[in-house]
Amino acid sequence: MNLPMRNRILLAASVLLASLPLAGAELVEKIVARVNDRLITNSEFEARFAVFISSPQAGNNPLEAKRKLLSELIDEKLLEERAKELSVAATDEEVETAVERVKRQYNLATDAEFDNALKSSNLTREDLKRQMKNTITLQKVIGRDINSKLDLSDDTLRLEYERRKDQLYKTPDQAQVAEIVIRFDANDPAARARAASRIEEARAKITAGAAFADVAKQYSEGNARERGGALGTVSKGELVTALDAAVFSDPPAEYPPAVLLSSSIHLFHVTDRKSAGYRPFAEVKDDLRARIGDDLYDKHYGEYIQKLRREAFIKIYEPALAAAKEEKKAS
Structure with missing residues (x-):
């Protein structure tokens, strides 16, 4: 003044x-x-x-x-x-x-x-x-x-959603996954052969109509055995490359071919495949409002204080x- x-x-x-x-x-x-x-x-x-x-x-x-x-x-x-x-x-x-x-x-x-x-x-x-x-x-x-x-109307939020969704709300390919894992000594070819045989035995039971979860509880040596092999929701890129390629094969496969790693062999059951996309606006609106509110507040507060000064x-x-x-x- x-x-x-x-x-x-x-x-x-x-x-x-x-x-x-x-x-x-x-x-x-x-x-x-x-x-x-x-x-x-x-x-x-x-x-x-x-x-x-x-x-x-x-x-x-x-x-x-x-x-x-x-x-x-x-x-x-x-x-x-x-x-x-x-x-x-x-x-x-x-x-x-x-x-x-x-x-x-x-x-x-x-x-x-x-x-x-x-x-x-x-x-x-x-x-x-x-x-x-x-x-x-x-x-x-x-x-x-x-x-x-501060303008935090739905119209403003929707515009910001479109502008920021690639940065904030992009989701990768996802699937519900269960697995049967048989482990073996990497230096023992006979053990590797026995593991492959057990995986094929498990696959045959599933093909004959047995529930994957029941077979997993009987055969699997993985940490998810007691849950019927269920790993829950898995995102693309979350698993090691060979396993990721099997789970997210193109075209999708409910029972992709078994995957042999250096000391284990894996058989997957893949359901509920979802393609990459974005979390819906309604789901992220509150988070977006908080983010934009902070950004707008910082901008307006800085301008406001400078004017007072x-x-x-x-x-x-x-x-x-x-x-x-x-x-x-x-x-």
Whole structure:
């Protein structure tokens, strides 16, 4: 926003005075940054940094972490000012509900347990309520100015589905598969011959009308023996190449030829073949809405914050932190 010349002069004077020693007194609080008429004090910054530095987003460089945090605090001050403009605030009921949610999240059954947990974090219940009130208020601002403008209609989702389905929702060829496995010593030709003979014996019983599952329980040496050889749904490319080629043969075969590997021989029963395709829109709509919502939110939030910054007066008084970009509207 454009500050009247009188305000800019007063602001410059206050900064100058803050840098001078006061006769007979000490400066009570150091100012890290100013966002319009709101101040980020050193005590506020250091208290937040003590928590922020242990978060994943802080990274390994303490100075860069301080710059990141300062940027976040500047954004918060801008949102607080926007909340005031909109007359938006969290209600006492919303704050109490949020506090109760925290208690449940950490399994704190009694008020005493809750207060002790807060104390271990150097917080009081009133501290937490103030934090919750501020967080909920800022969420309301974002909800009004950003979330309400996100287009997540079915028409938008369908367009995004067509655009992203190859990347997100493509499904390979699949089939329901059961197997009979006979194992043998790879260095024993006679054992290999006996295994092949047993597989043919099993196949003959199936051809004569025996249920594949019953024959598998009798003959198979695989892990799925007790399940009648059932492997469940198998996707193309999931098995080793030779087995995959048998299961997904072209043309499809319910009982493809037995497959001989180096130390085992496999007989398959293949049912319910499904060609490669895509998960249907109705099945993935909620997942797609969440993905698009996140993408759109990030885009709109970034644009929104940059607009607030362009319209604001932002001054950083710590030279080492000044890389946290200062922006002010041209006067």
